[in-house]
Amino acid sequence: MNIYADFLIIFILLINLIILSSSRIRVCIKLMAVQGVLVALTPFIIPHSVATEVVIASVLNIILKGMVFPWLLFRVLQDVNIRREVEPVGGYPFSLLLGVAFFVMSFWLDSYLVYSRSVFSNLAVPVAFSTFLTGVFIIVSRMKALTQIIGYLILENGIYFFGSILLGEQSLLVELAILLDVFVAVFVMGIAIFHINREFDHIDTHKLSELKDYVNPQEDV
C-alpha cells in the first residue's frame, strides 16, 4: 500500500518541477489537470477513511480539476491565441532550482510540526507545502494572466492535498461550497482574461501598469 502512496506523492512533486521548467502553456494545463486528479485520489490510498462522502467529494474533484478546468483553460487559450509563456523572472533554470529549494524548505518547515495522528508517508506534508509554494511562485513570476490561473490552481491542489492527508472526512456541504467557490473563481478569471485580451490585445500582466501612485511629471497622465 505504502509504495503506491509514495509513488503518487513523488508524481505530484515531479509535476511541480516540470511545470516550473516548461514554457508551453498547453503542457502546463495538462500537467496541472493530472496533478489535480492525483490529489483527488489520495483519500483512496490512505488505509482508513473511505466514507461515501469522501468518495463523492473525490469524484467531484476529479471531474472539476481533471476535466472542467482544463477544458475552460483550453477555451481561453484558443481565444487569446498564445502558445508560450514569455521569459519569466530569473529564467527557467532558476525556477527549477527554486522548485527544489521549496521542497527542501518544506522539509525544514515540516520538522517543526507535530502531528497528533500518524501521517501515512513522511513525504506527504512536505510535498503539499512545496506544491503550495510552487503555485505562489508561478503566480508571482509568470507574466501571462493565463499562467497565473494555472499557478492559482496548483496552489489550490497543494492546499487540498494537505487537507486530505491530515484531515479525514470534513462536512461534505462545506467541501462542496469550497469547490464551488474555486470553480466560480476560475470562471470569473477566465472571463476577465477574455476581456483583457480583447481590450489590450495581450494578456501580459506586467504591462498592466497604468494604475500607480506617483506619475512621472513628464508623462503627465
Next chain:
Amino acid sequence: MIAILLITVPFLTGIISFYTHNDIVRRGMLIACACFHLGLSCVSWFWRPQELLCEWFAFDSISMVFLTITSILFLGASLYGVQYLADESKHNKGVGGPKKFFTQEAIFSGCLLMFLSTMTMVIASQQLALLWVGVEATTLASSPLIYFHRTRRSLEAMWKYLLICSVGIAIALLGILFLAVANNNQSGMLLSDLLVNAAALNVTWLKGAFLLLFVGYGTKMGIAPLHTWLPDAHSEAPSVVSALLSGALLNCAFLGILRIYQICVAAGLREFCQDIFILFGLLSILLAAVFILRQKDYKRMLAYSSVEHMGIMTLGLGLGGWAVFGSFVNMLGHSLTKAGLFFVAGNILSCFKTKKICDVRGLLNQGARRTGILWFAGFLLITGTPPSAIFLGKFMLLKEMISQGRYWISILFLGALGLIFKGMARIFISMTQGHPVEMSEERIFLAENSFFRWSVPMLFFILAISLGIYFPKWLMTSIEIITKGLGK
C-alpha cells in the same frame, strides 16, 4: 431563520435582477431588498429566534454590530446607486452599444445584491470554513462591479483585485486547515465548540493558523504590505461600489480576523497576536500617511485613508482594554463617513469628469456649493475632528497607549495622524477653495439637484456625528460584551 432569510432573499433577488429587463422594476427591487434587509436586521436586535439550520448561521453580539452597519450602508448605497444609474442612463441615451441579453445595469444591480448576500453570509457564519467560503464569494460577487465602466483602467483594477484577493484568501484556507489540525479533528469547525475546546488546541498549529488567516484576511482588509489592490480597486470602481467596498467589505474581512483572534485569546495566545496586530496596524497607518501626502487622485486618497483606518482598528485590537472599544467605535465612524465621502466624490466626478485633484477647484465658490460643503465636512469628520465618532475612537486608543506606558507607539501614531491631516487638508482645501473652473450648468445640476445624491451622504455624516455625541445604550452594551471577550 432570520439569518437564512437575510442571506437567501438578496441572493435570489440578485438572480432575478439579471433577467429583469425593465429598469424601473429592477431598481425598485434593489431598494425593496435593501429596505427588507435593514428592517430584518433591526428586528433581530429585539427578537432572536432559535436558528433552524443547525448552528451554522446565527447572530451573536459581534455580528449584530457588523450586520447593522452593513445594512444601513447598503440601503444608502442602493438609494444613491439608483439615482446614479438613472442619471447615467439619461445622460448616455443613444450612445449605448448593441443591445445585449444582460444589460450592463442588470449585471450591476444583480451583482450588488449578491454582494450583499455574501457579506451577510460572512457576518452570520458561525462555522469558520463557511466564513471562508463567504469571504471568497464576496470577492467574486464584487469584481464585476469594479468593471462597471468597461474601461482599460477598471479592467486592470479588477484583475489585480481578483488575483491578489483570491490568492490571499487561498492562504487563509490553508490557515483554516491548520486550525482543523490543531483541533485534532475533534469537533468540527463551529466557533462555539472551538472556543470551549480552546485549551486543548495544539499551540504550534494554532499559531500557524493565526498567521495564515491574518495574512489571508489581512489581504482582503487592506493591511499594509498587502493593501496593493485596494487603491486601484477603490479608485476605478463606481463610487457606490467604492463606498460599499470600503465601508462594508473591509469590515467583513476584519470580522474574519476577529473570529480567529477570539479563539487565540481563549487558548491563551493573546500576547502573541497582540504584538502582530500592533506591528501591522502601525505599519498601515504610517504607509497611508506617506501615500496621502503627495497624492494626486482624490479617490485614491480616500482609499489610502481606508488603509489608515484599517490600521487604526488593528492597532486598537492589539492594544487591548479600552482600545478594543475604540477600534469598534472607529469602525462604525469610518464606515459611515467614508461611504459618505465616496458618494460625494462620485458627485464631484460626475461634475468635473476627472479624478485629478489639481483639476478640481473652487467647489465652494460656484454652483456646486452643496457638494463643496459636504466634501469639506467629510474631511473634518474623517480626520477625527471632535464631534465625530472617529475622534472618540482615536482618543480611546491614545488613552490606552498612554495608560499602558507605550509612549513610542503613541508618538508614531500621533505623528502619522498629523501627517495624514496635513496631506488631506492640502487636498481638500485646494479642491474647495480657489477660482472655480468653467463647466456646464447641466453637470452641476446633476450632482446638486438629484435628491439622493446629496441627502444620503448628509445623512451618513449626521449619523457619524451623532454617534460621537451620543452613544446609544444598546450599542454600548453589545460592544462591551465584545470588549470583555477580547480586551485586557
